[in-house]
Amino acid sequence: MSLLFYLSKASRLGLSRNRILASGELLQRFPSFMSFISSSSSAKSNQLLAVFPIGLTYRSCQLVSERFSASREFVTGRSAENRETREIEQQGQEELNSKMLPVKAFERLPKSVVPVHYEITIKPDLVKLVFEGHESVTLKVVEPVDQIILNSLELELDNVKLADEAGQETTISQVVLDVENEKAIFKLSSVLQPGQYHLKLEFKGVIIDKLKGFYCSKYLSADGEERYSGITQFEPTDARRAFPCWDEPAVKATFDITLVVPKDRVALCNMPVVSELPYEADPNLRVVKFDRTPIMSTYLVAYVVGEFDYVEERSTDGVLVRCYTPVGKKEQGRFGLYVAAKVLPYYKEYFGVEYPLPKMDLVAVADFAAGAMENWGLVTYRETCLLVDDQNTSTQRRQWVAIVVGHELAHQWFGNLVTMEWWTHLWLNEGYATFVESLCVDHLFPEFKIWTQFVTDTSTPALDLDSLKNSHPIEVPIGHPDEIDEIFDDISYHKGAAIIRMLHNYIGDDDFRRGMKLYLTRHKYGNTFTEDLWAALSEASKKPVGTIMSGWTKQMGFPVIRVSARQDGDKRILQLSQQRFLADGTKDENNTMWMVPIEIATSRSPTTPSMSFVLEGEKSEIVLNDIRPDEWFKMNPGQVGFYRTCYEPELLKHLVSAIDQQTLPPLDRLGLLDDLFALVQAGHSSTVEALTLLEAFANEDQYTVWNRVCSALSKLSHLLAYTDHHELLKSFGRKLLGGMTRKLGWESKPDEEHLTKLLRSLLLGRMAMFDDPEVIAEAERRFLLHIKGEEQVPADFRSTVYKAVLRTGSRSKYDDLLRIYREATLHEEKDRIASALGTIKNEEILKEVLAFAMSNEVRSQDTVFVISSVASSKLGRDLAWNYFKDNWDLFNERFKGAFLLVRLVKSLTENFASEEKAVEIENFFKEHHCAGTERTVQQSVESVRLNAAWLARDAESVGRYLTSKSQ
Ligand code: BES
Numbered sequence: 001m002s003l004l005f006y007l008s009k010a011s012r013l014g015l016s017r018n019r020i021l022a023s024g025e026l027l028q029r030f031p032s033f034m035s036f037i038s039s040s041s042s043a044k045s046n047q048l049l050a051v052f053p054i055g056l057t058y059r060s061c062q063l064v065s066e067r068f069s070a071s072r073e074f075v076t077g078r079s080a081e082n083r084e085t086r087e088i089e090q091q092g093q094e095e096l097n098s099k100m101l102p103v104k105a106f107e108r109l110p111k112s113v114v115p116v117h118y119e120i121t122i123k124p125d126l127v128k129l130v131f132e133g134h135e136s137v138t139l140k141v142v143e144p145v146d147q148i149i150l151n152s153l154e155l156e157l158d159n160v161k162l163a164d165e166a167g168q169e170t171t172i173s174q175v176v177l178d179v180e181n182e183k184a185i186f187k188l189s190s191v192l193q194p195g196q197y198h199l200k201l202e203f204k205g206v207i208i209d210k211l212k213g214f215y216c217s218k219y220l221s222a223d224g225e226e227r228y229s230g231i232t233q234f235e236p237t238d239a240r241r242a243f244p245c246w247d248e249p250a251v252k253a254t255f256d257i258t259l260v261v262p263k264d265r266v267a268l269c270n271m272p273v274v275s276e277l278p279y280e281a282d283p284n285l286r287v288v289k290f291d292r293t294p295i296m297s298t299y300l301v302a303y304v305v306g307e308f309d310y311v312e313e314r315s316t317d318g319v320l321v322r323c324y325t326p327v328g329k330k331e332q333g334r335f336g337l338y339v340a341a342k343v344l345p346y347y348k349e350y351f352g353v354e355y356p357l358p359k360m361d362l363v364a365v366a367d368f369a370a371g372a373m374e375n376w377g378l379v380t381y382r383e384t385c386l387l388v389d390d391q392n393t394s395t396q397r398r399q400w401v402a403i404v405v406g407h408e409l410a411h412q413w414f415g416n417l418v419t420m421e422w423w424t425h426l427w428l429n430e431g432y433a434t435f436v437e438s439l440c441v442d443h444l445f446p447e448f449k450i451w452t453q454f455v456t457d458t459s460t461p462a463l464d465l466d467s468l469k470n471s472h473p474i475e476v477p478i479g480h481p482d483e484i485d486e487i488f489d490d491i492s493y494h495k496g497a498a499i500i501r502m503l504h505n506y507i508g509d510d511d512f513r514r515g516m517k518l519y520l521t522r523h524k525y526g527n528t529f530t531e532d533l534w535a536a537l538s539e540a541s542k543k544p545v546g547t548i549m550s551g552w553t554k555q556m557g558f559p560v561i562r563v564s565a566r567q568d569g570d571k572r573i574l575q576l577s578q579q580r581f582l583a584d585g586t587k588d589e590n591n592t593m594w595m596v597p598i599e600i601a602t603s604r605s606p607t608t609p610s611m612s613f614v615l616e617g618e619k620s621e622i623v624l625n626d627i628r629p630d631e632w633f634k635m636n637p638g639q640v641g642f643y644r645t646c647y648e649p650e651l652l653k654h655l656v657s658a659i660d661q662q663t664l665p666p667l668d669r670l671g672l673l674d675d676l677f678a679l680v681q682a683g684h685s686s687t688v689e690a691l692t693l694l695e696a697f698a699n700e701d702q703y704t705v706w707n708r709v710c711s712a713l714s715k716l717s718h719l720l721a722y723t724d725h726h727e728l729l730k731s732f733g734r735k736l737l738g739g740m741t742r743k744l745g746w747e748s749k750p751d752e753e754h755l756t757k758l759l760r761s762l763l764l765g766r767m768a769m770f771d772d773p774e775v776i777a778e779a780e781r782r783f784l785l786h787i788k789g790e791e792q793v794p795a796d797f798r799s800t801v802y803k804a805v806l807r808t809g810s811r812s813k814y815d816d817l818l819r820i821y822r823e824a825t826l827h828e829e830k831d832r833i834a835s836a837l838g839t840i841k842n843e844e845i846l847k848e849v850l851a852f853a854m855s856n857e858v859r860s861q862d863t864v865f866v867i868s869s870v871a872s873s874k875l876g877r878d879l880a881w882n883y884f885k886d887n888w889d890l891f892n893e894r895f896k897g898a899f900l901l902v903r904l905v906k907s908l909t910e911n912f913a914s915e916e917k918a919v920e921i922e923n924f925f926k927e928h929h930c931a932g933t934e935r936t937v938q939q940s941v942e943s944v945r946l947n948a949a950w951l952a953r954d955a956e957s958v959g960r961y962l963t964s965k966s967q
């Protein structure tokens, strides 16, 4: 079967025998190999495949595959449907990822010994920043073994003992630390027979400041003393830094955790406290023992020790929900608490499965790398993703807090109760939670109209990334931990969420819910592959979900559907064809096809599709009945499908007039623009055409549509900064946005809609970046009052005001802002300022901003914001990139192995626009290898080349067009 895994793709590709390079090892393992190859000898002979030696990592396979121009998908190909086969395939993947390796070895932990239960005691010292601990792990030995292998990283191990149920010890002859592979190997003096054993050991470690493992987070006490709290962040693979363990998502066990902590500190863990006793050896400490967890993955274990206040509420389904905040700020926890307490019963009802723990704690943490982390029963958050201050939190931020809470709580079911089998299926966690967060926010805050924001915030970024040749399939082979960070990206989150939304729409909410309930009930406390989700949804909907969806998760990219039409009486005959959409406009050589659920709306019924079907092959002819020649039709109403549409010019013209008359619903107006911009980037359409379309939006009144208009303008602004037409573009932007900006003004009206508030902030902010004199003057007036303490600028305008005053700003404005930064106690305010600093146009000050970003005044998780803000202008981008290169060692030391580095690299590089820069970036990262950023670098370099090609193609005609508009 395993061989089938290796070769199923080969046969589908139609490979010939003599073109297959087989390794000796492969033949040895699969003696039937040759006969298999013979049986496929009818295949075409013009294709080449490398069958990689067992043991190459995925990345090395890629290297080899580049060399042989073989199919990279070969190593990912899986065709089998049943679970048993899938497990065998999984082993195949592991084998492929294991042993002899030119690049980085990787092997999953052997399944011969598995943990059943951990008893762990941790005693942190939050002054010396070290911890010690001991654990007793109940093990099940499945087959005879002479060694025990588990994960351990940067821990000092001592006193390792192994005994059977009767207390009989087996001598451990050697403890080997395999640092490279983050493993500890306990060699045994005799062979251990199957049965139950107890492994006991002691360990010591450092509470690092790297935002992972058991790490420290700095805060100031009421009297200004610097103190540290101890926090855990284990996902994806850092539990092994805190205690030796089988640190893989599929190796689930129960945990009894005990913390020995100072008497006056709050100690939290996944479960509630069962006992608190004095610590005999030291009267200043106490021993806090927590209840046993359900069976769970190591990456979800969490504990926190520090000083906090909290607010609490019991949800209607009986869960005790608490929101922990910094001391003195508990009121800022009310909003998050409200959302959490409402969302738990909502999910219980939606999924039809209970939240299994008795409590849910939400904790705001000062130093935190991600936005939030879904540890079971103890969700940790960046302060800015949880705390809401009535006076100082913007509407946008408040909405974001609701989303983050909704997202992390969705993981309590999706991720925690049912967990992906391996990181390849990370999207099951993240894509799904990203979809569900909108479900719950829509339920709690219908006024946010969150589904209208889904397209701009979720689908578009995914489509953009996925149109690159260096994208990756949703299901991506993962071996070494270094490779995991990079897939917490727009593909796993946003493409994942977007295809679930497409599927939800295709099977309908009732079947979707039923399928979810089936999936969660069937797999609770277990692990799943993507196919398990499809199987449940298929059963519930009686539709071929797996057949349709596997193309979307196993293949990278998505199709563009080309549409032409002719009228025939009162019918319209449409010709549809699909092809992979590539951002560089080239043709997809692999001729990838998808099964595309398609809907079509017409002007008679703009929001309810008049036609739904699945496009299966390359081409199809569709007949729309009852449609007059002057009536329009639009593909993909609501932009629910994950594809782009390219209309023939005549059809597009029809639709543009529907924008003007606003007969086309908002998301469809937005969708036309979105698709057209993508086609422009690919050179299938001209930028002038897109600018003409933009003008049709001058009277637009919807936030989401404006959001897309503004991001289109800012992309053009980035590009045109490299030409002489930048000022013309800004003036075009001012004209386009001016009417609506003035209409909304600076004062919010009582009872104004949520989206109107967002729209006002968006437009004012954009106008400031277009150097609109009126907006800048008003911003300066308000800023003056603000710093004099006479009248506070409302939180919704602060970002705009700060950026605006810096646009024309002198050093004194910069100093004013730094002062507010230093005085601010709300993290959100600090971030707002930090992200505005790069707006200043003065080169000397920009250099200071870069140094400031790396100073101890900026928490390392926020450094990326500051540097990205500098890198958002042409001048700043050069400065920031040079600064990064010059200080590489420092950056590498601080961010190595953290996804923050991935984000930094992306924002620093992707907006350059010349071949020369593309080469420079490529060369720099060749010389400064940075594990875990390889794909991001390739993506950025590709984007830079796309930008350069765009300019070469269109800069001149855009210049002429903008000049004609300015007269
Ligand atoms: N599981 C992630 C947190 C995470 C991210 C852990 C990267 C390890 C590496 C969490 O559920 C998450 O997705 N957080 C998001 C916020 C969310 C609302 C999109 C984040 O941190 O950006």
Ligand code: ZN
Residues within 6 Å of the ligand: 407, 408, 411, 429, 430, 433
């Ligand atoms: Zn998540």
